[in-house]
Amino acid sequence: MSADILAIETSCDETAAAVVRDGRDCLGAAVSSQIDLHARFGGVVPEIASRSHQEAVNPIIDEALELAGVKLTRIDAIAVTRGPGLLGALIVGVATAKALAYGAGKPLIGVNHLEGHIFANFFTYPELKAPFIALVVSGGHTLLAGVETPGTYEVLGQTLDDAAGEAFDKVAAYLGLGYPGGPLLEKLAVDGNPEAIDFPRPMLKTPNYDFSLSGLKTAVLYYVNKKQAAGEELNLPDLAAGFQAAVIDVQVFKTIKAAEAKGAKTIVLAGGVAANQALKDRLGAEVAARGWRLFAPPLELCTDNAIMIGAAAWPKWLRRDFLGLDAEPDPNLKLTQ
Numbered sequence: 001m002s003a004d005i006l007a008i009e010t011s012c013d014e015t016a017a018a019v020v021r022d023g024r025d026c027l028g029a030a031v032s033s034q035i036d037l038h039a040r041f042g043g044v045v046p047e048i049a050s051r052s053h054q055e056a057v058n059p060i061i062d063e064a065l066e067l068a069g070v071k072l073t074r075i076d077a078i079a080v081t082r083g084p085g086l087l088g089a090l091i092v093g094v095a096t097a098k099a100l101a102y103g104a105g106k107p108l109i110g111v112n113h114l115e116g117h118i119f120a121n122f123f124t125y126p127e128l129k130a131p132f133i134a135l136v137v138s139g140g141h142t143l144l145a146g147v148e149t150p151g152t153y154e155v156l157g158q159t160l161d162d163a164a165g166e167a168f169d170k171v172a173a174y175l176g177l178g179y180p181g182g183p184l185l186e187k188l189a190v191d192g193n194p195e196a197i198d199f200p201r202p203m204l205k206t207p208n209y210d211f212s213l214s215g216l217k218t219a220v221l222y223y224v225n226k227k228q229a230a231g232e233e234l235n236l237p238d239l240a241a242g243f244q245a246a247v248i249d250v251q252v253f254k255t256i257k258a259a260e261a262k263g264a265k266t267i268v269l270a271g272g273v274a275a276n277q278a279l280k281d282r283l284g285a286e287v288a289a290r291g292w293r294l295f296a297p298p299l300e301l302c303t304d305n306a307i308m309i310g311a312a313a314w315p316k317w318l319r320r321d322f323l324g325l326d327a328e329p330d331p332n333l334k335l336t337q
């Protein structure tokens, strides 16, 4: 049975809403980014995020419904990101979704934000079929998951400290480049030599699928301090290229290793860092060399959006997997929960 789902996403620094039909068609979508509000702090400030979501959430929902040309009364279900994310930010989305579900008498569907990132690929590529290995890399998360079916996940490994996007953001903030750091460093790296500076590849050789990025970030800071103390000029493109190459090397190596161990021939990239062309190119080359296939979402579906939440809600709608109106957000919600 067909369904138009109104999806709401407020887990971090974008307030987003979308109306998604059958997990496949976006009828209307709107996003309000808070990037400008957080930029001068070099990262997301939770209190500012929460307040800004409160201001933006209703207008963004109205905009998505208007673009879709669908009235709330004609919507079949309300879906919302329940976690993981910033608690104060998640509360705004979940409280709004509960109020709409209650007021309009519609079922409520809770979506895991990371599952949403993976579903950006199901939304984009109807031919994508599980099983596959997913590398989910964003500002808050870095994990490798085995996806058995849409909705059945095995977490193979994850970061023990910083997320990949967080490392990009922190290095960029330290260099005074701005926020978010990923796109800024990637742009600088285009003109740099990735081999000019030999940054460490933390946990490259550990016999597991976990990651660690804080040591790499510290290595970059030490390098910058040493250069500055010696009165030497920094070559920013080389620095950006060297840092980016170190992040990518470990991620690509572990993803391929996981796929080989699991016998998977399909790899899915997801999350904000999936916007990184150098990562897509490197992983794409390794995947193609083995005759496998790589899927990665278009840019606008890599970073946070509500279309991916509406797509992930669709199988839950089919299963009648609804939340009660007493549901609470969970900032630490696990992919396997």
Ligand code: KG4
Binding pocket: 012, 137, 138, 139, 140, 141, 164, 165, 166, 168, 169, 180, 181, 182, 183, 186, 271, 272, 273, 274, 275, 276, 277, 302, 303, 304
């Ligand atoms: O998925 P997302 O929008 O939010 C979270 O769920 O965290 O990801 C945002 C993160 C930021 O840390 C940002 O720096 C990073 O994705 N990012 C990138 C690129 N574009 C965004 N990192 C590396 N290269 C990029 N081109």
Ligand code: ZN
Binding pocket: 113, 117, 138, 139, 271, 272, 303, 304
């Ligand atoms: Zn995200």
